[in-house]
Amino acid sequence: MNDNSKSDVLIAGLGAAAYSAALYSKRYQIKTTLVGEEFGGETAIGGLIENYPGQPDIDGFDLMMKFKQQVDKLQTETINSNLKSVKKNINGKFNCILDDGTKYEVISVILAMGRERRKLDLENEEEWTGMGVSYCSTCDAPLYKNKEAVAVVGGGNAAVEGAILLSKYAKKVYLIYRGKSFFRPEPILLNILNKTENIVILLETEISSLLGDINGLNGIQINKSFDGDHEIFLDGIFVEIGADPRLEIPNQLQLQINKETGEVQVDKHQNTSQPGIYAAGDLTDGTDLKQTITAASQGAIAALSAYQNVLSHKSRA
Ligand SMILES: Cc1cc2nc3c(=O)[nH]c(=O)nc-3n(C[C@H](O)[C@H](O)[C@H](O)COP(=O)(O)OP(=O)(O)OC[C@H]3O[C@@H](n4cnc5c(N)ncnc54)[C@H](O)[C@@H]3O)c2cc1C
Numbered sequence: 210m211n212d213n214s215k216s217d218v219l220i221a222g223l224g225a226a227a228y229s230a231a232l233y234s235k236r237y238q239i240k241t242t243l244v245g246e247e248f249g250g251e252t253a254i255g256g257l258i259e260n261y262p263g264q265p266d267i268d269g270f271d272l273m274m275k276f277k278q279q280v281d282k283l284q285t286e287t288i289n290s291n292l293k294s295v296k297k298n299i300n301g302k303f304n305c306i307l308d309d310g311t312k313y314e315v316i317s318v319i320l321a322m323g324r325e326r327r328k329l330d331l332e333n334e335e336e337w338t339g340m341g342v343s344y345c346s347t348c349d350a351p352l353y354k355n356k357e358a359v360a361v362v363g364g365g366n367a368a369v370e371g372a373i374l375l376s377k378y379a380k381k382v383y384l385i386y387r388g389k390s391f392f393r394p395e396p397i398l399l400n401i402l403n404k405t406e407n408i409v410i411l412l413e414t415e416i417s418s419l420l421g422d423i424n425g426l427n428g429i430q431i432n433k434s435f436d437g438d439h440e441i442f443l444d445g446i447f448v449e450i451g452a453d454p455r456l457e458i459p460n461q462l463q464l465q466i467n468k469e470t471g472e473v474q475v476d477k478h479q480n481t482s483q484p485g486i487y488a489a490g491d492l493t494d495g496t497d498l499k500q501t502i503t504a505a506s507q508g509a510i511a512a513l514s515a516y517q518n519v520l521s522h523k524s525r526a
Pocket residue numbers: 221222223224225226227244245246247248249250251252253254255256257258259260261290291292293321322323324326343344345348349455489490491492499500501502504
């Protein structure tokens with residue numbers, strides 16, 4: 210176990226934003242430490258990725274392996290443990306402690322810990338993720354081209370948008386929400402929704418179980434408040450009930466949080482409200498388009514800001 214090792218920048222996460230930040234940081238030739246327990250982030254579990262430029266139709270896991278190989282080639286120090294705490298010290302640096310007890314003192318920190326998708330908490334949900342269960346309609350809708358039926362669960366804009374998008378691919382789309390009406394929908398979306406003939410809206414409806422076999426999901430059982438239980442055959446289900454940014458460390462550092470989205474507030478340089486702390490990817494309010502390409506792009510920008518902070522800190526020392 211290291212005791213207060215020194216590094217210039219510590220990057221928390223092993224997803225697209227973090228690996229991209231590490232790549233740029235190493236190329237600036239500053240001492241870079243990448244920390245995280247779970248390889249690849251959401252991209253690695255996202256199944257087929259069809260929209261990452263230059264890598265058509267690549268499995269998400271394979272794409273992240275390419276990110277990793279590029280970073281490993283630069284001999285980047287990688288510690289297989291999550292970041293547990295960060296605290297500013299009297300030298301204006303940051304003391305970081307990892308879950309395994311490893312300690313670092315660094316000049317810049319890049320937070321790229323992503324978000325925790327909200328789940329339905331139903332049996333087989335995890336097992337069938339990527340096998341009929343998806344948490345991202347923007348990403349996976351084209352995989353359902355000409356399929357008979359899919360469902361979107363949720364009552365917010367993401368769910369309504371997802372249903373509209375999926376209606377262009379699948380023959381029939383069920384939009385299922387447990388509430389009596391959609392949650393603060395944009396009027397334009399509701400207009401399109403109501404005009405789209407292949408979307409069936411099921412309000413006041415709960416999903417009681419996922420149905421399927423070793424090949425994955427093939428249906429659901431629903432419970433309508435006035436009409437009892439029903440089974441629906443489906444090729445896929447999209448769970449669009451939100452995602453929670455991982456805010457434990459941002460809250461320790463009392464970073465400014467975007468009140469509307471609950472995400473870490475950043476500017477165009479990926480600066481957070483605390484000098485020396487940068488954030489990138491799905492954790493932040495940097496863009497509404499939460500994708501691998503935007504996370505990677507923000508990681509690169511965060512690395513430049515972190516590097517400039519290291520230079521300025523060293524020039525003052
Ligand atoms: C099912 C699904 C399919 C998708 N398909 C596509 C697609 O086709 N195309 C596309 O562009 N995008 C797709 N996305 C979106 C894309 O995966 C995300 O936008 C992208 O992964 C965000 O990258 P990130 O690095 O910000 O966060 P993440 O990928 O979530 O990575 C966060 C990382 O931080 C780690 N971490 C968490 N806590 C800590 C801690 N305390 N210390 C250190 N590390 C920590 C996590 O384990 C993880 O490795 C999909 C998402 C899902 C869920």
